[in-house]
Structures are given as structure tokens and as C-alpha cells.
Amino acid sequence: MKIIRADTYTIFIGEDAFEELALFFRNPDIRNEKIIVLVDENSKKYCLPLLKEKVELFNKATILEVKSGEENKNIQTCVELWHYLLKVKATRKSILVNLGGGVITDMGGFVASTFKRGMRFINIPTTLLAQVDSSIGGKVGVNLFEIKNQIGVFLNPEAVFIVPPFINTLPESERLSGLAEMLKHALIMDNNYWDSIKRKPFFEITEWESLIIRSIEIKNSVARNDPYEKSLRKRLNFGHTIGHAFESLALRKAGKPPLPHGVAVAMGIICEAYLSTKIRGLPEGARDSINDYILANFPYYPVAKKDHPRVIEIIKHDKKHTGEGINFTLIPSIGNALIDQYCDERLVLDSLVFYSSLS
Numbered sequence: 077m078k079i080i081r082a083d084t085y086t087i088f089i090g091e092d093a094f095e096e097l098a099l100f101f102r103n104p105d106i107r108n109e110k111i112i113v114l115v116d117e118n119s120k121k122y123c124l125p126l127l128k129e130k131v132e133l134f135n136k137a138t139i140l141e142v143k144s145g146e147e148n149k150n151i152q153t154c155v156e157l158w159h160y161l162l163k164v165k166a167t168r169k170s171i172l173v174n175l176g177g178g179v180i181t182d183m184g185g186f187v188a189s190t191f192k193r194g195m196r197f198i199n200i201p202t203t204l205l206a207q208v209d210s211s212i213g214g215k216v217g218v219n220l221f222e223i224k225n226q227i228g229v230f231l232n233p234e235a236v237f238i239v240p241p242f243i244n245t246l247p248e249s250e251r252l253s254g255l256a257e258m259l260k261h262a263l264i265m266d267n268n269y270w271d272s273i274k275r276k277p278f279f280e281i282t283e284w285e286s287l288i289i290r291s292i293e294i295k296n297s298v299a300r301n302d303p304y305e306k307s308l309r310k311r312l313n314f315g316h317t318i319g320h321a322f323e324s325l326a327l328r329k330a331g332k333p334p335l336p337h338g339v340a341v342a343m344g345i346i347c348e349a350y351l352s353t354k355i356r357g358l359p360e361g362a363r364d365s366i367n368d369y370i371l372a373n374f375p376y377y378p379v380a381k382k383d384h385p386r387v388i389e390i391i392k393h394d395k396k397h398t399g400e401g402i403n404f405t406l407i408p409s410i411g412n413a414l415i416d417q418y419c420d421e422r423l424v425l426d427s428l429v430f431y432s433s434l435s
């Protein structure tokens with residue numbers, strides 16, 4: 077098992093993380109407290125049975141189920157969850173166990189952080205994306221009016237338990253979504269890691285655990301050094317400014333399925349690599365190798381020309397816009413990132429035109 081120390085908590089990675097989980101609940105400060113497990117229908121079906129089998133005490137835990145999906149990561153669902161926590165007489169000393177993907181860890185963390193001014197929570201992420209990214213780093217929150225993550229706080233879990241085989245039941249599209257955040261980790265921090273990811277097409281990757289560990293090391297080192305995102309943590313935003321806007325655009329299209337977060341990030345990386353070439357000298361060859369890998373492995377999300385102004389509007393509503401222009405993290409080379417790179421709207425529109433030309 078791999079153990080990684082974060083600032084106020086520990087991340088346990090490997091199948092034997094279950095043993096650490098059992099030990100965690102033997103802690104005298106915790107063992108008699110109420111345990112509430114937050115799941116969605118998929119983590120309930122695919123992950124809860126194994127959790128109950130491996131750690132006996134979960135058979136007595138209260139199970140709290142929400143409907144899966146980004147469209148449910150909102151305040152209305154939080155109100156239902158707060159209400160339910162009151163009903164089951166949860167206290168500040170109770171433990172909320174977030175068992176699920178990034179929607180569950182983001183929303184569960186937020187609900188816990190605000191219930192009675194803060195109850196304790198742990199994360200057991202069950203998607204690749206949540207294992208390498210959303211379950212660590214202490215950012216918790218929900219969407220507001222389809223704009224991503226507008227309401228939230230920084231609060232760390234008590235511990236994170238990562239069991240890589242949970243991802244075995246994930247649909248391929250969801251595993252791919254996690255891969256996008258891993259690409260981002262490589263592109264902003266570690267050229268060798270990028271080489272090892274792109275060595276194989278996505279569908280041929282079988283050895284996930286070592287990749288998961290490298291991504292967690294990168295995410296944790298960045299978040300740990302700047303927990304409140306005052307400066308260098310913004311490196312993790314690479315691909316996310318435009319990626320989030322694509323995701324929000326998809327959420328606004330009634331009747332259409334939401335765009336998986338990671339796919340949105342992969343598309344955002346294409347646009348932001350374009351900006352990196354334009355203003356920070358990322359060589360065109362490097363940009364093309366990024367695009368080739370993404371387009372060979374991810375489904376392309378078409379954004380019609382008539383939607384380009386909407387994308388810009390969404391970005392301007394996001395927290396990354398100031399009077400100086402739109403704030404991006406860009407990469408001057410693979411494995412290095414620069415924060416606070418301002419681009420005017422015209423150039424961002426150009427990146428969307430470039431993106432559309434790749435369809």
C-alpha cells in the first residue's frame with residue numbers, strides 16, 4: 077500500500093486501504109459515533125457491497141442515497157441531504173463517508189462542511205477522476221444555475237482511502253474522463269509522466285495503480301503548497317477555464333446528456349494548448365502531439381460557431397475573469413505551467429475557431 081501525507085490528513089492507496097479504513101474506525105474518538113454513507117445508485121450497487129464485506133461496521137451504517145449526475149450537484153440536493161442528516165440525528169461528531177465519484181465527494185464534502193458548522197467526513201472515491209483528483213485537495217462545493225462549482229469552501233477530509241479496483245466497474249467513458257485529469261497533471265508538472273501515459277492508447281492501459289499514484293502525488297504536492305489557491309495551485313486549472321465553459325454549455329442544453337467533466341477538460345486542454353502556443357511559445361509540435369493524443373482517445377465535443385459567444389459569456393461569469401482579461405494557466409512547454417496568463421476575448425474566440433476546425 078502507498079501512503080501519501082497531505083497537509084492535515086493521510087491518503088491510503090491500494091487494496092489494503094480497507095484495512096486502514098477499519099483501523100480508522102477503531103479510533104476511540106470515532107468508534108461510537110454515527111456513520112452515514114453517502115452514495116449514488118451506482119456506487120451503492122457496485123461499491124457498497126464490497127465495502128460492507130471488507131469492513132464489517134459498514135453493515136450497521138446509515139445509507140444516504142442521491143441520484144447520480146452532475147445535474148444533481150446543486151443546492152436543492154444539499155437541502156435534501158441536510159434535512160436527512162437532521163432526521164437521522166447526525167451531530168458534528170458523526171462521520172459522513174463519501175463513497176462515489178467527484179459529484180459525491182464534492183457535494184458530500186460541502187454538505188458536511190456546512191452541517192451544524194462542520195461535521196467530519198472521509199472520502200472513498202470510486203471513479204478514476206475522483207481517485208486522482210476531486211477526493212483530495214480540500215475543494216468542496218456545488219454548481220449554481222449550471223455554473224460549475226460556484227458555491228463551496230475549502231475543507232479537508234479526515235482521510236482518503238483509494239481502492240483502485242473500484243474503477244473496474246466504471247463504464248469506459250467514465251474511466252476516460254479520469255484520464256483527462258491525469259493528462260493535465262503530466263502536462264503541467266512532469267514530462268516523463270506524459271511520455272508514460274501516451275506510450276499506450278487508453279484502451280490498452282491495464283496498469284492503473286502506478287499512474288493513479290503519480291497523479292495523486294502531483295495533485296497533492298500542488299494543493300498542499302497552496303491550499304487556498306492563492307497562487308501556484310492555479311496550475312491545476314490548465315484546461316479547465318474553457319473546459320468548464322463547455323461543461324456548463326452542455327448543462328444548459330435541455331434534453332442533451334451532460335458532458336463528462338474529464339472529456340470537457342480534454343477539450344479545454346486543446347483550446348488552452350492553442351493559447352499556450354500563441355502567447356507562451358509552446359512549440360507547435362508539442363501542441364500537435366497533445367491534440368493528436370486527445371483526439372485519438374477522447375470523443376470530440378462539437379461546439380457550434382453560434383455558441384462561441386455563449387462560451388465567452390460563461391467564462392466571464394466564472395471566477396477566472398478580471399478587468400485584465402481572462403485568466404488562464406498556460407504551458408510554455410510540456411511539464412511546466414505558468415499561472416495568471418491573461419488573454420483577451422478575441423484570442424479566446426480564435427482558440428474556439430481553431431478547436432472547431434479539428435472536428
Ligand SMILES: NC(=O)c1ccc[n+]([C@@H]2O[C@H](COP(=O)([O-])OP(=O)(O)OC[C@H]3O[C@@H](n4cnc5c(N)ncnc54)[C@H](O)[C@@H]3O)[C@@H](O)[C@H]2O)c1
Nearest residue numbers: 118122144177178179202203205206210215242245246337
Ligand atoms: N474538488 C475538486 O478538486 C475537483 C477536481 C476535479 C473534478 N471535480 C468534480 O468532480 C465531478 C466529476 O467527477 P466524476 O467524473 O467522478 O463524476 P460522477 O461522480 O458523476 O461519477 C461518474 C459516474 O460514475 C458512476 N460511478 C461512480 N463510481 C462507480 C463505479 N465504481 N462503478 C460504476 N459506476 C460508478 C456515478 O454514479 C456516475 O454515474 C465534477 O462535478 C467536477 O466538478 C472536483
